[in-house]
Amino acid sequence: MAINLNLELTDLCNIRCRMCGQAEHPKVHRLNPNSFMSWETWKHSVDSLAEVDDEIDLCPHWLGEPCLHPEFDRFIRYAFDSNEDNRLFRHFKLHTNGTLLNEQRIDALLDCANRKDMADDTFRFVHFSVDAFTPQMYENIKKYDLGHTVYKNIVRLLERRTEKDLRWPYVTVAFIVMPENQHEALWFQSYWRRVFEQLDLDYEEVYDWPQRLADTMYFRRLHQEDQAAADQLHREVLDRLDILPLDAPGAFIEESF
Amino acid sequence: MSAGEDEPRRPCAGLWNTPMVYVNGEVTTCCLDQHLENSLGNINEQPFTAIWHGPTNHAWRVAHAEDRYQDSGPFCARCNWRSAGAMPHDKVLSYLERTGEKKAAASYRKRWKLKE
Numbered sequence: 001m002a003i004n005l006n007l008e009l010t011d012l013c014n015i016r017c018r019m020c021g022q023a024e025h026p027k028v029h030r031l032n033p034n035s036f037m038s039w040e041t042w043k044h045s046v047d048s049l050a051e052v053d054d055e056i057d058l059c060p061h062w063l064g065e066p067c068l069h070p071e072f073d074r075f076i077r078y079a080f081d082s083n084e085d086n087r088l089f090r091h092f093k094l095h096t097n098g099t100l101l102n103e104q105r106i107d108a109l110l111d112c113a114n115r116k117d118m119a120d121d122t123f124r125f126v127h128f129s130v131d132a133f134t135p136q137m138y139e140n141i142k143k144y145d146l147g148h149t150v151y152k153n154i155v156r157l158l159e160r161r162t163e164k165d166l167r168w169p170y171v172t173v174a175f176i177v178m179p180e181n182q183h184e185a186l187w188f189q190s191y192w193r194r195v196f197e198q199l200d201l202d203y204e205e206v207y208d209w210p211q212r213l214a215d216t217m218y219f220r221r222l223h224q225e226d227q228a229a230a231d232q233l234h235r236e237v238l239d240r241l242d243i244l245p246l247d248a249p250g251a252f253i254e255e256s257f
Numbered sequence: 258m259s260a261g262e263d264e265p266r267r268p269c270a271g272l273w274n275t276p277m278v279y280v281n282g283e284v285t286t287c288c289l290d291q292h293l294e295n296s297l298g299n300i301n302e303q304p305f306t307a308i309w310h311g312p313t314n315h316a317w318r319v320a321h322a323e324d325r326y327q328d329s330g331p332f333c334a335r336c337n338w339r340s341a342g343a344m345p346h347d348k349v350l351s352y353l354e355r356t357g358e359k360k361a362a363a364s365y366r367k368r369w370k371l372k373e
């Protein structure tokens with residue numbers, strides 16, 4: 001069984017999603033005076049993977065937004081530069097809210113993901129938490145008017161990957177189904193279908209973490225105290241999107257983290 | 258699959274599969290432990306394997322296998338364990354056997370009615 005190792009670059013976030021525990025605190029959710037991982041800690045962590053027998057799936061994130069780290073690019077570059085023949089990690093996945101990508105960062109990520117000195121499927125996914133279609137809903141859910149930026153950045157990554165004729169990484173656009181945003185799920189689906197189809201990309205629409213290597217729309221269920229209500233809404237929305245019939249037999253596969 | 262509410266608790270896969278390294282290098286068992294109650298050590302002081310496969314986490318894994326959750330990580334004792342998922346029976350057993358925990362393996366087989 002692979003080990004899913006998360007290295008937390010920062011526990012700060014630049015937005016405040018209403019469904020995120022991180023958002024409950026004005027600045028930091030914990031008591032650490034330094035909210036950015038130091039270069040030494042990153043290097044120690046990454047280097048010490050050489051002695052691990054288990055297969056490692058690495059994710060540079062826990063609670064905050066990893067791209068907020070002032071040395072994000074240097075850290076990621078170091079991990080990939082040190083991973084010849086996958087000696088440190090077998091897979092890599094980036095989780096981000098997508099607000100902090102730019103042209104240069106997109107190219108750097110594409111470079112890391114398409115290196116020839118490790119297995120080609122090392123950097124498989126960038127997972128974007130999006131959760132809204134209209135900019136107004138984005139701001140409602142996340143408190144910042146960055147919906148346009150996020151959409152532009154994700155599309156740019158897909159375009160750039162296509163222009164350069166590269167395969168990796170695949171993109172997951174995620175939409176957590178909530179009472180507030182549920183009426184935008186269909187718009188979200190139509191929009192991303194159009195993007196994927198215009199770029200001639202093979203894509204999936206799923207209700208659990210992507211299993212297949214493809215660009216993916218992920219309609220995710222909300223975790224909350226009244227789980228039955230969240231699950232019911234999730235199923236209704238999936239039915240509307242024609243992803244899973246309401247009366248589908250069988251339980252959901254539990255999400256892993 | 259999601260575990261049913263009334264299903265007896267099983268060893269948590271988190272202790273084997275989901276190390277989280279906090280900003281300052283402290284390692285804990287899973288993403289639920291946001292305040293590091295299950296801290297196992299700091300990566301600046303020991304290599305990752307020494308922490309993750311070290312004596313503390315080993316003792317917690319055995320405690321889970323022996324149904325002694327109160328003796329494992331302080332956060333495990335009161336966690337809604339279903340969110341991390343159960344470690345498959347064969348993986349628990351192979352771990353116990355590999356680490357020489359014969360007694361724990363035998364009692365695990367007995368409790369879950371598993372064959373040799």
Ligand code: SF4
Pocket residue numbers: 013014015016017019020021022023063064065096097129
């Ligand atoms: S982007 Fe992620 S870390 Fe930031 S508030 Fe939203 S869910 Fe939380």
Ligand code: SF4
Pocket residue numbers: 269270271272286287288289290295330332333334336337338340341
């Ligand atoms: S039982 Fe709970 S606290 Fe312990 S490792 Fe599993 S998910 Fe984490």
